[in-house]
Amino acid sequence: MITVGMDLGTQKVQAVILKDNAVISRGQAFSGFDPTKAAEQAVDEALKKANLKISDVAYFVATGSAMEMAPYANSTVSMMGADAKAGVYLFPKARTIIDIGAEEARAVKCDEKGLMVDFVVNERCAAGAGTFIEAMARALEVKLEEMGPLSLKAERASPINASCVIFGESDVVSLIHRQESKPEIARAVFDAMADRISSMVHRLGVNPDVVLVGGVAKDVGFVASLNRKLGVNVLIPEFPDFAGALGAALAAASRAREGQK
Amino acid sequence: MKEPSTIKDDVEFWRWREYHRVVQGKKWTNKDIITAGVDVGSVSSKAAIMINGEAYSWGIIRTGSNSPESAKKALDWALEGTGLKLSDFKYIVGTGYGRVNVPMANKAVTEIACHAKGANYIWGPSVRTVLDVGGQDIKAIRSDETGRVVSFLMNDKCAAGTGRGMEVFADLLKIPIEEIGEISLKVDEEPPPVSCTCVAFAKTEAMGLFRKGWSKEMVLAAYTRAMAVRMASLIDRVGLEKELVITGGQSKNIGVVSRIEVVLGVKCLPMPNWRENGLDPMIAGALGAALFAKALYEKAQKT
Numbered sequence: 001m002i003t004v005g006m007d008l009g010t011q012k013v014q015a016v017i018l019k020d021n022a023v024i025s026r027g028q029a030f031s032g033f034d035p036t037k038a039a040e041q042a043v044d045e046a047l048k049k050a051n052l053k054i055s056d057v058a059y060f061v062a063t064g065s066a067m068e069m070a071p072y073a074n075s076t077v078s079m080m081g082a083d084a085k086a087g088v089y090l091f092p093k094a095r096t097i098i099d100i101g102a103e104e105a106r107a108v109k110c111d112e113k114g115l116m117v118d119f120v121v122n123e124r125c126a127a128g129a130g131t132f133i134e135a136m137a138r139a140l141e142v143k144l145e146e147m148g149p150l151s152l153k154a155e156r157a158s159p160i161n162a163s164c165v166i167f168g169e170s171d172v173v174s175l176i177h178r179q180e181s182k183p184e185i186a187r188a189v190f191d192a193m194a195d196r197i198s199s200m201v202h203r204l205g206v207n208p209d210v211v212l213v214g215g216v217a218k219d220v221g222f223v224a225s226l227n228r229k230l231g232v233n234v235l236i237p238e239f240p241d242f243a244g245a246l247g248a249a250l251a252a253a254s255r256a257r258e259g260q261k
Numbered sequence: 262m263k264e265p266s267t268i269k270d271d272v273e274f275w276r277w278r279e280y281h282r283v284v285q286g287k288k289w290t291n292k293d294i295i296t297a298g299v300d301v302g303s304v305s306s307k308a309a310i311m312i313n314g315e316a317y318s319w320g321i322i323r324t325g326s327n328s329p330e331s332a333k334k335a336l337d338w339a340l341e342g343t344g345l346k347l348s349d350f351k352y353i354v355g356t357g358y359g360r361v362n363v364p365m366a367n368k369a370v371t372e373i374a375c376h377a378k379g380a381n382y383i384w385g386p387s388v389r390t391v392l393d394v395g396g397q398d399i400k401a402i403r404s405d406e407t408g409r410v411v412s413f414l415m416n417d418k419c420a421a422g423t424g425r426g427m428e429v430f431a432d433l434l435k436i437p438i439e440e441i442g443e444i445s446l447k448v449d450e451e452p453p454p455v456s457c458t459c460v461a462f463a464k465t466e467a468m469g470l471f472r473k474g475w476s477k478e479m480v481l482a483a484y485t486r487a488m489a490v491r492m493a494s495l496i497d498r499v500g501l502e503k504e505l506v507i508t509g510g511q512s513k514n515i516g517v518v519s520r521i522e523v524v525l526g527v528k529c530l531p532m533p534n535w536r537e538n539g540l541d542p543m544i545a546g547a548l549g550a551a552l553f554a555k556a557l558y559e560k561a562q563k564t
Contacts, residue, residue, distance in 0.1 A: 033469075033472075103462065124457060124458065124459055124462070125419070125459045126459050126461035126462055127459075131461055131462075135461060161418065163418035163419065164418055164419050164420050164460075165420075165459075165460070165461040166420035166425060166426060166429055166460045166461065167397065167418070167420060167425070170425075174326055177326060
C-alpha cells in the first residue's frame with residue numbers, strides 16, 4: 001500500500017512516500033507564493049523517483065502551516081501529531097520531539113505509540129525559529145550554512161539579546177564594533193537560541209530520548225548549543241526536515257488501513 | 262545600527278532630529294536649586310535641567326555605543342547656552358536603561374518612577390495612566406495625582422510597538438521616521454492590521470502586501486494599527502484610568518497615538534507644542550529625574 005505525506009511549511013514543502021510503512025522516496029520544493037503548486041511539485045518529484053503515479057496512492061495526508069492549501073489531501077494531521085508519529089517511528093524510545101522550522105518551533109511530548117501527550121509552541125515571534133539564525137547570519141555577513149561550523153571554533157560566547165530578532169541584530173552589530181571574533185558571535189547566536197528552545201522544552205519536561213527535527217536540526221552549531229543547554233544529546237534522523245511529511249505519511253497509512261477494514 | 266539588507270543608499274530614514282532648547286525668559290542665580298535629570302535610553306539619551314523644580318533647558322541625542330559618553334553628551338547639550346556648568350548642579354539623577362552608567366549622577370532612579378513624575382509635571386495632576394513608548398520597550402504606568410507610581414506593566418525584549426521597530430519600518434518603506442505618523446493616516450479606509458506583531462515577520466508580511474499592490478500608506482496604516490492594538494492591550498491590562506498620556510519617542514507619532522485613541526475609545530490629553538515652546542513628552546523621564554534630584558537634595562539638606 002502506497003501512502004503520501006505532505007508538509008506545507010512557510011519556507012519549503014516536503015513530500016514522503018511510504019510503501020507498507022517503509023519510506024521509499026522523498027520530494028521537496030520551495031513554498032514561494034503558491035504552496036499548492038509547491039506541494040504538487042514535491043509530490044511529483046517523489047512519485048517520479050519511485051516510479052509511481054498519483055493513482056497508485058491509497059491515501060494522502062497533509063500537515064504544516066499551509067495544510068489547508070494542500071492538493072490531493074484526503075485529510076490532515078496537526079503538526080504536533082505528525083512530529084510525535086515521526087519521532088517514535090524513527091526512534092522508538094523517543095518521548096520528546098523538538099521541531100524547529102523557519103518560523104515556528106515546537107516541543108511535543110509523546111507516548112510509546114507515537115501519540116501526542118502535551119506540547120508547547122513558539123509562534124508569532126521570529127526569535128525562537130530558523131529566521132533568527134538567518135537574520136543573525138545576515139548581520140554577521142556570513143553564509144547561513146557557514147554559521148554552524150564557524151561557531152564550533154569559538155572558545156567562549158558573548159551574550160546577545162535572543163528574545164528579539166530586531167534587538168539581536170543590533171547586538172550583533174555592536175559585538176562586531178567591539179571587535180569580537182566571528183566564531184564567538186556565531187556561537188553567541190546559537191547559545192541564545194538554544195537557551196530559548198531549552199526553556200520551552202523544560203516547560204514539558206526533558207523526557208529522554210529527545211529527538212530534534214526540522215530544518216534547523218541540520219545546523220551543527222545549533223545542535224551543539226542545544227545539547228549543552230539541555231544536558232542531553234539529542235537524536236537527529238538522517239532527513240530531519242522531512243519528519244513532518246513522514247508523520248503525515250504514517251497517519252495516511254493508518255487511516256488507509258482503517259478505511260479498508 | 263542600520264539594516265544592511267534594506268539600506269541601499271546613504272539616506273537614513275530612521276534618523277530623527279536631535280535638538281536642545283533653553284526656555285526663554287528664565288534666569289537663574291546661585292541661590293536657586295539647580296538640578297538635572299539624565300535619561301539614557303536604548304535609542305535616545307535625554308538630559309533636562311530644572312531651576313527650583315521648573316524646566317529650564319534640555320537636550321535630546323541618539324544613544325551611542327557608550328552609555329557614559331551619551332549621558333555626558335546629552336547633559337552638555339542641555340547646558341549649552343545656559344551659562345551653567347557642571348559644578349552649579351546641586352544634585353543629578355540618572356534614569357533609563359543605562360542609568361547605572363551616568364557618571365555624573367548622585368543617584369539612579371528607575372525610569373518607571375521618573376516617567377510617572379515627569380508626566381505629572383508636563384500635564385498636571387489629572388494624569389492617571391502613562392504609556393511610555395521607548396526605543397526598546399513599552400510601559401503602561403498607573404499613577405496618582407502626585408505622580409507616584411501605583412502599578413505598571415512592561416513589554417520588553419520584543420521590538421513590536423517600540424521606537425526601534427518603527428525605525429526598522431521607516432527604513433523598509435524608505436519614509437523619514439518623523440513623517441511616518443502623518444503618512445499612515447493618508448488612507449481612505451483603515452486596512453486590517455498586519456497579523457504578525459513580530460517585527461521580523463511583519464516585514465515579510467509587508468513585502469507580501471506590496472506585491473499584492475498595496476500602497477506604502479496602506480502598509481504603514483496596517484502596521485501602525487497592529488502596533489497600536491498591542492500598546493492598547495498593555496494599557497487595558499494595567500487598567501485604564503483617565504487621564505491618559507503618552508510619553509517617549511512614539512508620542513510624536515500621530516498615526517500611533519490616534520489609533521490607540523480609537524482602539525481604547527478615549528482621548529489622550531493634548532500633546533504640548535514641543536516644536537515651539539512646549540515641553541517635549543520625550544523628556545518626561547529626564548524631567549522626572551530632575552524633580553527627584555530636587556527632592557533628594559532638599560531631603561539631604563534637612564538631615
